[in-house]
Amino acid sequence: MPHDCRFRPTRCPNVGCGERASVQSLSIHDECCKFKLLSCQKCSEIIRRSEMPAHAAAACPEREACCAFAAIGCPTALTQREVPTHLDECYNSHMLLMLQVVVQQQETIDRLGSRVGQLEGLLLASEEQKEAQESNVRSLEIKMGEVFGRLGGLEQTVKDGAKADRSANLDGAHRKEELAAKIATVAAVVEGQGKTLSELAPLCDRLRVLQAATAHKEAAGSEDNSSNEGAPRSGSVFFPNGYHREPGTRTTTTPTKPATNSLHAHGSGLSWLKAALGGASSKPVKQTPGSEVDDMLKKIKSKAKGSALGSPVASHLQGPYADSAGSYKIHDLVGYFSESHSDWLPATITKVDGEGCVVIDLKPNTHISQEDQSHKVRPRERRAADGAEDGLAHEDETKSSGHSI
Numbered sequence: 468m469p470h471d472c473r474f475r476p477t478r479c480p481n482v483g484c485g486e487r488a489s490v491q492s493l494s495i496h497d498e499c500c501k502f503k504l505l506s507c508q509k510c511s512e513i514i515r516r517s518e519m520p521a522h523a524a525a526a527c528p529e530r531e532a533c534c535a536f537a538a539i540g541c542p543t544a545l546t547q548r549e550v551p552t553h554l555d556e557c558y559n560s561h562m563l564l565m566l567q568v569v570v571q572q573q574e575t576i577d578r579l580g581s582r583v584g585q586l587e588g589l590l591l592a593s594e595e596q597k598e599a600q601e602s603n604v605r606s607l608e609i610k611m612g613e614v615f616g617r618l619g620g621l622e623q624t625v626k627d628g629a630k631a632d633r634s635a636n637l638d639g640a641h642r643k644e645e646l647a648a649k650i651a652t653v654a655a656v657v658e659g660q661g662k663t664l665s666e667l668a669p670l671c672d673r674l675r676v677l678q679a680a681t682a683h684k685e686a687a688g689s690e691d692n693s694s695n696e697g698a699p700r701s702g703s704v705f706f707p708n709g710y711h712r713e714p715g716t717r718t719t720t721t722p723t724k725p726a727t728n729s730l731h732a733h734g735s736g737l738s739w740l741k742a743a744l745g746g747a748s749s750k751p752v753k754q755t756p757g758s759e760v761d762d763m764l765k766k767i768k769s770k771a772k773g774s775a776l777g778s779p780v781a782s783h784l785q786g787p788y789a790d791s792a793g794s795y796k797i798h799d800l801v802g803y804f805s806e807s808h809s810d811w812l813p814a815t816i817t818k819v820d821g822e823g824c825v826v827i828d829l830k831p832n833t834h835i836s837q838e839d840q841s842h843k844v845r846p847r848e849r850r851a852a853d854g855a856e857d858g859l860a861h862e863d864e865t866k867s868s869g870h871s872i
């Protein structure tokens with residue numbers, strides 16, 4: 468009798484498989500038996516279960532495939548079985564795709580070639596720049612060496628200069644002390660001159676009295692010697708140093724010779740004064756005695772100015788009227804020696820500038836320097852004192868002399 472037990476042993480029926488199992492579990496084994504023959508779902512070929520993945524991936528003729536020209540643009544969807552037919556049928560379209568690719572690649576090659584040329588140029592330029600920079604670096608290194616060398620020299624110079632400055636400061640202090648001593652000496656001299664001037668004040672008073680007496684004497688003498696050529700004549704206007712004008716004649720009259728009276732001839736009474744003034748008028752002068760006294764007063768005046776200002780007045784002027792040069796004021800009456808006339812002409816000061824130059828009414832466009840004044844300009848305000856006979860003129864003269872001192 469057949470045995471229908473569910474657990475009776477049996478073998479797997481698939482070829483090549485030797486699996487032994489119970490009848491009950493054989494159906495479960497058959498679901499996963501590697502030797503089970505299966506049909507391919509695409510090409511219906513009978514293949515063992517274990518070989519089915521390899522068949523589907525590489526052997527099944529109905530598997531999905533790509534045209535070889537898909538990479539350059541062929542869009543056709545194919546199976547592996549259709550590929551040879553497609554390549555034959557689409558040969559021309561595939562060649563066109565190839566041509567496009569070739570053209571594009573040639574353009575790319577050309578573009579890359581030009582780009583390579585540019586880059587080569589840049590590389591060459593950068594190499595040249597690099598060489599230039601290296602050269603600059605070398606020259607800068609050389610200059611740096613020179614600068615450091617000079618810096619060292621300058622540092623040494625500064626050190627030496629600092630030492631010299633310290634010694635120079637010491638010398639400067641010594642010089643300051645010497646200058647202070649000299650200033651003190653000069654101050655003492657100026658103070659002594661001030662005292663001398665105060666002592667001279669009574670002397671000046673006596674001079675004025677003497678001047679008045681001398682003028683009276685001249686007036687008396689002119690009456691006695693009216694024909695004397697060397698003395699002022701009565702009724703005429705006499706100017707110092709030769710300017711002579713007759714009353715009622717033209718202003719530009721002919722000059723006379725300068726008076727030749729000497730101090731010894733007419734002023735013997737002044738010898739004590741001459742000695743007191745240190746021989747300031749020791750040599751005979753070609754002036755009237757009255758004008759010589761006036762010159763002495765002017766010298767005292769200029770001496771006082773020199774003491775006050777600390778410098779001599781007009782000491783550089785060389786002309787015979789240096790004492791008056793530079794001291795004129797506007798409206799002063801002067802005599803001017805005209806070279807074209809070879810003559811002294813009466814003139815009036817019309818302008819005085821800050822440097823002592825003057826302008827006269829005869830030459831309104833000419834500034835006469837102090838040096839020229841000492842040769843060509845002389846005062847003529849004293850004509851009344853020299854020529855007049857009354858006491859009023861003497862009184863005016865005394866006043867003006869007093870103011871000038």
Ligand SMILES: [Zn+2]
Pocket residue numbers: 479480481484485486496497500501502
């Ligand atoms: Zn089996």
Ligand SMILES: [Zn+2]
Pocket residue numbers: 507508509510511512522523526527528529
């Ligand atoms: Zn298949």
Ligand SMILES: [Zn+2]
Pocket residue numbers: 534535536537541542543553554557
């Ligand atoms: Zn294709």
